[in-house]
Amino acid sequence: MKQVTLTVEGMSCNHCVNSVEGALKSAGASGKVDLASNTVAVEYDESKISLEALKEAIEEQGYDIVS
């Protein structure tokens, strides 16, 4: 399993947490949002899904990946 921490703009409340973590789960990964630091700790199997696809899943929820 690969782990990466993304910085994501626009996550402001628990609805956003559910939205982002749910999108990662639907994509076959797992994520843990920390609202205070605007980050998402993502864990995924890189033989199954790319980081690029996971970033897109987050962006589709209306958030911007900063780094």
Place this chain on the structure above:
Amino acid sequence: MKQVTLTVEGMSCNHCVNSVEGALKSAGASGKVDLASNTVAVEYDESKISLEALKEAIEEQGYDIVS
């Protein structure tokens, strides 16, 4: 129809807008959230529902009524 504008704390994103407006709709009223001013313009039939009940519907979504 009676109209009132409430100031509500904690509404931060479009999920919150949907949450608050949806709760008012479920209660038989209608509401329009303005995130920039932290307000909800509520329209309701006071022969059918009380303002108190509408405030509770908003609070049940996890928001605080300031005024």
